Amino acid sequence: MDLTDLGLIGLFLGTFLAGTIVPFSSDVLYVAIMAAMKEEWLACLVVAVVGNTLGTITTFLLGRAGKTKWVEKYFHVSPEKVEQQQSTVKKDGPFAGLIGWVPVVGKPLLVALGLYKSPTVLTCLMIFLGIAVRFGVWTLALSIG
Numbered sequence: 001m002d003l004t005d006l007g008l009i010g011l012f013l014g015t016f017l018a019g020t021i022v023p024f025s026s027d028v029l030y031v032a033i034m035a036a037m038k039e040e041w042l043a044c045l046v047v048a049v050v051g052n053t054l055g056t057i058t059t060f061l062l063g064r065a066g067k068t069k070w071v072e073k074y075f076h077v078s079p080e081k082v083e084q085q086q087s088t089v090k091k092d093g094p095f096a097g098l099i100g101w102v103p104v105v106g107k108p109l110l111v112a113l114g115l116y117k118s119p120t121v122l123t124c125l126m127i128f129l130g131i132a133v134r135f136g137v138w139t140l141a142l143s144i145g
Contacts, residue, residue: 007033007045012051019055019131021062021107026052030135034142041139048135054129056100059107060123063114071115085115093118097126101134 006013011033018026030048037044068082077085089096093113100110113123 007037008014008040008047011044011047015048016055019052019101020058021111025103027138029089030138031117031142032093032109035140041143045139049128049132052101054125056106056110056131057124058129059110060097060100060114060118063111064117064120066111066115068115072113077127089113089116089118093120094126097123098130099125101131 011083013030014024018024018029030044033048034044035039043090055124057118059112068086071077071082072079089112094115096109096113100106100113110127
């Protein structure tokens, strides 16, 4: 049995895990579930967006639990540079949440946004919007094809 056998529950679990630091592709799962449940496209879309958003916000919050002193200590970044990066993230960072779902760069970006204390509400809103557009495009592409 795999996640596609679990239908919407499997879709939620898979998209949630894919949003966390677990290396997993929610796109492949979404395409498989949509192929099996095409008539329930709206339910699939809502479940995927909610699951992936919650998982991605979890990754962001993991970063928030970190300390900038770790960046200085383990990556040998000067306190001045850390302060400059933190200032930039607080100002412009939330909009980077739009691409937090992108493979390879998304997870480290989300952790950094959390670590440097990007404004939580706006960052979470941008995460949601980016994910909603992503799955919206998949849904549209799968319903046309």
